[in-house]
Amino acid sequence: MVRKKLLAALLLSLLAACGLGRPLQLETIQTGKSLNSDNSVGTLATRFRPDDTLFVSVLTKGRGAGKIGVKWTYVGRLVSEESRDVSYRDNAATEFHIKNSGGFPAGDYGVEILIDGKSVATRPLKVEK
Numbered sequence: 001m002v003r004k005k006l007l008a009a010l011l012l013s014l015l016a017a018c019g020l021g022r023p024l025q026l027e028t029i030q031t032g033k034s035l036n037s038d039n040s041v042g043t044l045a046t047r048f049r050p051d052d053t054l055f056v057s058v059l060t061k062g063r064g065a066g067k068i069g070v071k072w073t074y075v076g077r078l079v080s081e082e083s084r085d086v087s088y089r090d091n092a093a094t095e096f097h098i099k100n101s102g103g104f105p106a107g108d109y110g111v112e113i114l115i116d117g118k119s120v121a122t123r124p125l126k127v128e129k
Contacts, residue, residue: 024064026120027091029113030057039093047126050103054125056111058094060086069114070096075107083114 032041032055033048041057048054058068069083080098096111109125 022062022064024060024066024068024086024088024115025062026113026115027059027061029111029121029123030059031055031111031123031125032057035095035097039095046123047128048104048109050100050106050127050129052104052127053097053099054104054109054111055095055097056113056123058096058113059091060088060094061091063089066116067114068094069117071112071114072098073110073112074105076110 030041030044031046032044033052034042035055035057036042039057040059041055054072056070058070060068065085065087067083067085070081071078072080082096084094086092086094104127106127106129109127111123111125112119113121
């Protein structure tokens with residue numbers, strides 16, 4: 001019995017050392033008009049034109065796994081949401097974007113970031129003519 005408990009404790013400590021099961025840790029979020037090759041935002045912005053693509057990059061630190069989601073809003077109403085299951089061994093950037101082929105109406109927008117279903121950050125955005 002003691003041997004099984006010791007083996008289980010050893011296995012759990014090895015899994016923890018590998019980062020398996022470790023939750024994602026938010027470092028910051030970036031919003032902007034373009035992306036870099038590592039999925040971070042290339043051109044930072046919070047103000048956009050109607051024909052722009054709105055990008056958000058969720059930067060996480062260290063190892064971790066979980067679900068990253070975004071909710072895009074226009075004047076407080078949900079217009080789009082998306083999520084991805086991710087697993088990272090080091091710092092990483094997860095990209096999401098939204099584009100309106102007919103152009104975005106001018107006004108106040110926002111993006112909310114969720115990790116494992118919990119809201120962790122929001123950013124106000126504005127579309128101007």
